[in-house]
Amino acid sequence: MSLLGDVARWFTDPAHYQGTDAVQTRIFEHLAVSGLALLVGLLIALPVGLYLGHTGRFAFVAVNVANIGRAIPSLAAIALAIPVAATLLGVQNGLGFWPTFFALIPLAIPPILTNAYVAVRGVDRDVIEAAHGMGLGEAGILRRIELPLALPLILAGIRTAAVNVIATATLGALVAFGGLGRYIVDGLALQEYDRLFAGAVLVALLAIAVEVGFSTFERAAVSPGIRVHQGAL
Amino acid sequence: MIEGEPLIRWDWIASHLDEFAFRLGEHVELTVIAVGVGFVIAFALSLLILRVPRAEGPITWITGTLYTIPSLALFALLIPYTGLTILTAEIGLVSYTLLILIRNIVRGIRGVPADVREAAVGMGYAPREILWRIEVPLAAAIIIAGVRLATISTIGLVTVSSLIGQGGFGFLILEGMQRSFFTTEMIAGAMLSVALAIVADALLVLLQRRLTPWTRTA
Numbered sequence: 129m130s131l132l133g134d135v136a137r138w139f140t141d142p143a144h145y146q147g148t149d150a151v152q153t154r155i156f157e158h159l160a161v162s163g164l165a166l167l168v169g170l171l172i173a174l175p176v177g178l179y180l181g182h183t184g185r186f187a188f189v190a191v192n193v194a195n196i197g198r199a200i201p202s203l204a205a206i207a208l209a210i211p212v213a214a215t216l217l218g219v220q221n222g223l224g225f226w227p228t229f230f231a232l233i234p235l236a237i238p239p240i241l242t243n244a245y246v247a248v249r250g251v252d253r254d255v256i257e258a259a260h261g262m263g264l265g266e267a268g269i270l271r272r273i274e275l276p277l278a279l280p281l282i283l284a285g286i287r288t289a290a291v292n293v294i295a296t297a298t299l300g301a302l303v304a305f306g307g308l309g310r311y312i313v314d315g316l317a318l319q320e321y322d323r324l325f326a327g328a329v330l331v332a333l334l335a336i337a338v339e340v341g342f343s344t345f346e347r348a349a350v351s352p353g354i355r356v357h358q359g360a361l
Numbered sequence: 362m363i364e365g366e367p368l369i370r371w372d373w374i375a376s377h378l379d380e381f382a383f384r385l386g387e388h389v390e391l392t393v394i395a396v397g398v399g400f401v402i403a404f405a406l407s408l409l410i411l412r413v414p415r416a417e418g419p420i421t422w423i424t425g426t427l428y429t430i431p432s433l434a435l436f437a438l439l440i441p442y443t444g445l446t447i448l449t450a451e452i453g454l455v456s457y458t459l460l461i462l463i464r465n466i467v468r469g470i471r472g473v474p475a476d477v478r479e480a481a482v483g484m485g486y487a488p489r490e491i492l493w494r495i496e497v498p499l500a501a502a503i504i505i506a507g508v509r510l511a512t513i514s515t516i517g518l519v520t521v522s523s524l525i526g527q528g529g530f531g532f533l534i535l536e537g538m539q540r541s542f543f544t545t546e547m548i549a550g551a552m553l554s555v556a557l558a559i560v561a562d563a564l565l566v567l568l569q570r571r572l573t574p575w576t577r578t579a
Contacts, residue, residue: 131441198510199558201517202432203524204551207534211368211544222542295431299521302538312437316524321441328437332430339429 134322135329144326149310151330158307158334161228161300162293169236169289174282177241181248181278182270190245197238202296205231206303228300228307235296236289243285247278280350287342294335308334370545380533381553388529388557391519394451396512399458406459407466408492417467424460432457432521440525450522457518458511465507469500502576505569509562516558520550530554 138144144151180190209231214222216230251274259273275282301309311327314320406424410417427435435453443449473496481495497504520531528535533550537543569576 195513195562198513199517199555199562201520201531201534201551201554203520203531203534204517204547204554207538207542207547208551210538210542210547291429295433298431298433302524302535309433312433313524315437316440324437325441328434331434332438335429335431335434336426 131321131325135325138322138326148306154306154308154310155330155334157305158294158297158309158331161225161305161307162232162290162297165229165232165297166236166286166290166293169233169293170240170286172233173237173240173289174244177244177282178248178270178275180241181245182266182274184249187245187249190242194238194242197235200234202231202235202292202299203302205235205296206299210303223304225305227303228297228305231300232293232296235292239285239288239292240282241285243281243288244278247281247285248274250281251277276351280346283342283346283349287339287346290342291335291339294338295331298331366544368544369548373545374549377549381549384529384532384550385553385557387527387532388516388519388554391447391450391454391522391527391529392512392515392561395454395515395519396458396508398451399455399511399515400462400508402455403459403462403466407463407470410463410467411470420463421460424456424463427456428460432518433524436522436525445526447527449525450519450527454515454518454522458515461511461514462507465503465510466500469503469507470496472503473499498573502569502573505565505572509565512561512565513558516554516561520554530557 147153177190180186206227209227209229210222212230213226217226248270255273255277256269259269264272297305297307298309298312300307301313308327308331311323312331315322315324315327406416406420410420430438432453435456436449439449439452443452477495477499478491481491486495519527519529520534522528523531523535530550530553533553534547535550537546537548537550540546
């Protein structure tokens with residue numbers, strides 16, 4: 129029997145669309161924990177990145193956060209989130225949703241923070257001086273000059289964060305969370321290659337869909353006049 | 362978590378130094394092979410892009426897509442074909458290095474000033490000599506910056522390969538999780554992996570200063 133035939137049968141089997149292990153349930157779990165973690169990461173990282181970029185202070189913080197973020201292995205983040213979740217919310221919450229959620233937040237922060245910092249810092253000083261001359265205050269400069277000009281890089285940072293978070297949410301299955309990683313981890317443990325392969329296909333497609341979705345949104349959201357500034361970190 | 366246990370049991374750490382050394386060897390081996398093979402492939406593809414600019418679109422698209430696929434999923438897609446082997450781990454790890462390395466190699470060589478290249482032609486350098494004696498040395502700083510990024514991210518990804526029976530320090534993290542979340546072992550694996558990334562990065566910075574002394578003041 130060919131593997132791809134087995135995988136096709138797995139996808140067409142109605143049993144895989146019912147109950148707690150249904151494909152749509154796993155996709156929802158995966159997106160829910162990823163979306164919430166991305167949102168919290170965004171609420172922390174964006175204001176900090178914009179502030180650091182606007183004032184130009186603590187540059188080493190912005191740069192080092194990115195480097196440390198890159199060095200933390202995703203598996204370690206998941207593992208270390210277990211004692212964190214258990215300490216904060218009690219041992220009964222030490223597995224499942226909470227450690228996955230806590231592990232994903234620090235992975236979302238570095239690309240958003242660093243890109244926001246670099247983007248705001250990179251705004252032409254002449255433009256800002258002109259804005260000062262026209263009577264804009266600090267808040268006005270940030271909101272009406274720096275933010276729109278920095279938008280392409282900021283959105284690219286959010287996209288990188290989103291793809292990282294979706295990828296790492298897969299590992300949540302190791303700490304008894306659901307999500308699409310369930311199929312891979314269970315498929316490995318049970319040596320059921322159709323389930324393993326189907327899960328991997330779903331995870332890969334979800335990550336690519338998120339990447340493409342954010343890219344499309346970036347193109348729609350960014351003013352055509354400043355598109356030339358593009359570039360990602 | 363095991364009830365009543367401290368977060369870190371130092372006696373366990375002290376009695377497992379041999380295992381740490383063994384896992385270090387594994388981790389370094391997996392990383393060096395991945396970055397080494399990745400560099401050779403990336404270099405060849407970069408030369409292709411520099412010679413045939415039309416190839417840039419498809420190559421960036423393919424390596425970008427590979428980079429987007431989560432590591433565990435990529436390993437899982439390979440397992441039915443290559444099994445729980447080091448080959449599966451390396452195919453995945455090499456795939457992730459390509460996007461970063463190609464981007465930096467191409468950007469580095471394209472950044473060589475046209476005047477310098479012209480001067481080399483005027484001095485009678487053959488195209489091959491221009492590549493190896495002019496372009497690559499001048500692009501070395503940017504190329505090594507790419508190698509640093511690829512190395513750090515590979516060291517992190519190696520831990521995930523513990524799920525397919527490889528993993529270096531990732532093995533400690535995974536084993537700790539399987540031993541009803543033995544925090545000492547998990548934290549040891551995580552910290553050692555981060556430490557290895559920091560040391561590897563520092564070594565590459567030293568290498569870069571050595572190879573491109575003219576950038577030292579910059």
